[in-house]
Amino acid sequence: MLCDFTVLGFESSCDETGVALVRADAAGQVPRLLSHALHSQVAMHQAYGGVVPELASRDHIRRVLPLTDAVLAESGRSLDAVDVIAYTRGPGLAGALLVGAGVACSMGAALGIPVLGVHHLEGHLLSPFLSADPPEFPFVALLVSGGHTQLMRVDGVGRYAMLGETIDDAAGEAFDKSAKLMGLGYPGGPALSKLAEQGDPKAFALPRPLLRSGNLDFSFAGLKTAVLTQARKLGDELEARKADLAASTEAAIVDVLLKKSLAALELTGLDRLVVAGGVGANRLLRVQLNAECRRRGVRVHYPELHLCTDNGAMIAMAAAMRMASGAAEPSKRYAFDVRPRWTLGED
Template identity: 85%
Template sequence: MFVLGIESSCDETGVALVESGTSGLPRLAAHALHSQIAMHQAYGGVVPELASRDHIRRVLPLTQQVLSEAGHGLGDVDVVAYTRGPGLAGALLVGAGVACALGAALGKPVLGVHHLEGHLLSPFLSADPPEFPFVALLVSGGHTQLMRVDGVGRYALLGETIDDAAGEAFDKSAKLMGLPYPGGPWLAKLAEQGDATAFKLPRPLLHSGDLDFSFAGLKTAVLTQARKLGDDLEARKADLAASTQAAIVDVLLKKSLAALEQSDLKRLVVAGGVGANRALRAQLDAACARRGVRVHYPELHLCTDNGAMIAMAAAMRLQCGLQAPTDRYAFDVKPRWPLASLGAPEPQFG
């Protein structure tokens, strides 16, 4: 069975083809991705209307590219999967509309996928896939969550952010330092040249006794420190970047270790864009190795939003019989959609 996956939740258009059998993990046949970073840089952030229009331009050429690379045609596709939510409403509607139109034209069923479930299951596309159960640290865009994962669709929320997520803390702090959009990768790169102990920045909720996160206070502390530095900010920017990154990584590390201890599990999955951060990976690897814990990540090129994770999530749900695709081509999207609500199969709209 071939599953075509379409991702269009924000500022990346992703398409992928995954081959799934009755047993074993589904296999990625081909994928293609277009990032809108260059377009949004002039505005310092994502402009939803521009994002939607660009998805419209990109999704069909990317689909043709993926099928060509995989050596297959549209007629070989058995299911068309798409990101149903969460994300930008207009952007989600593009992917959903194209997927349902393709499904109707081909006479093939469609399946709406949860964006965060895509991230959560993306490490199964790697050369070192995890095994259930595990603790998952989801650090994607506006989401920072710790989940206990006992199987596909079996997710228990352990803790989440109560305000800014880790990715937002990276991006907003970078913007305060005058770094280009998207700020997170720029801050991480600059941090490699700085002293992580140069500035004493807060670690919000680090000793709260629960597994929730809060990064808004850190952003405020970075703003205060930048203003204190004044004209010296440029000379000390690398130190401030390194100190900011250290604060974020420290919180993610300690909370993840606490989640593992509370869950009595020895396997950790890290997924989402922030999961590509080198400092986070290095510290998690070292701390988990000391505790006999296995850590799994997506391949670096699959950390950001992509169609492969959507096709994979759809294939895994279908393979375990958790959700059936539908040949009803009316659709809705869910800009806000808690991952923990995925327990039981949900009927498609229409």
């Protein structure tokens, strides 16, 4: 196992192309981010109201090498300084994943250095270690990323126990689909949250699915249906009440995430919570979690705001932490596959 090494990481699972360099200097220390670059495809996909997989894949091809050059230039290093290349193996869009995997493995073969495929959600899970206030193991993790909403007990790198997960729509999907029902732009989640700042979160009594289920699973499909029903009831009044509906929708989603997270902390007896993934950037969620965790004496950790969305830094960090802990070994076998559907913890 390498003791001092530099990882070049590629992320291309959906609509962001990310490249980063991470350095692990010594065992026992958290690896540090040297540089990273990110390109978002939001502007390209806006015209279609959502991600178009083929366009996403083609844009990754255009962006990945210029971003790599930018990362190396910012860090003051060359490819000769890279010891390992990491890439997102899954889950995600198959064509998009293939771009990152293909570039990583071909570059590894050309340089004669090993490569390591990384689970996208593990990248999110470990991304708070890139922050100025990194967590310590063990902790409860709330993963709210795209199509995933999960609560886990995390005892170390690669030591994850599922506590609860979504049985249908995830929180991010509830934000995006509700936004679409209200006629808001893409990406829907941020647009809904921004509009919600002008509304009354108590204006509409929307459901909190599975809040009293007795377990830690999530379900947001019923909330989306309730938003649709309310929007139809409003009819011509929808435009005037849209901010109130957005605020009520956000409040319902955040309430479920908050109370399920607190229940997970009580169940495990742990006093540390990590929140990761795109929805983890939501302002209301952070405010309410911070207040409740402070009241209960619980430490709560987040990624830096600019690292909440998909990025190469989280992939390089996850690879570095897996290697430093002995949870994974990079390989010089350059034949690759991708796993568009892949459960975290599954080989």
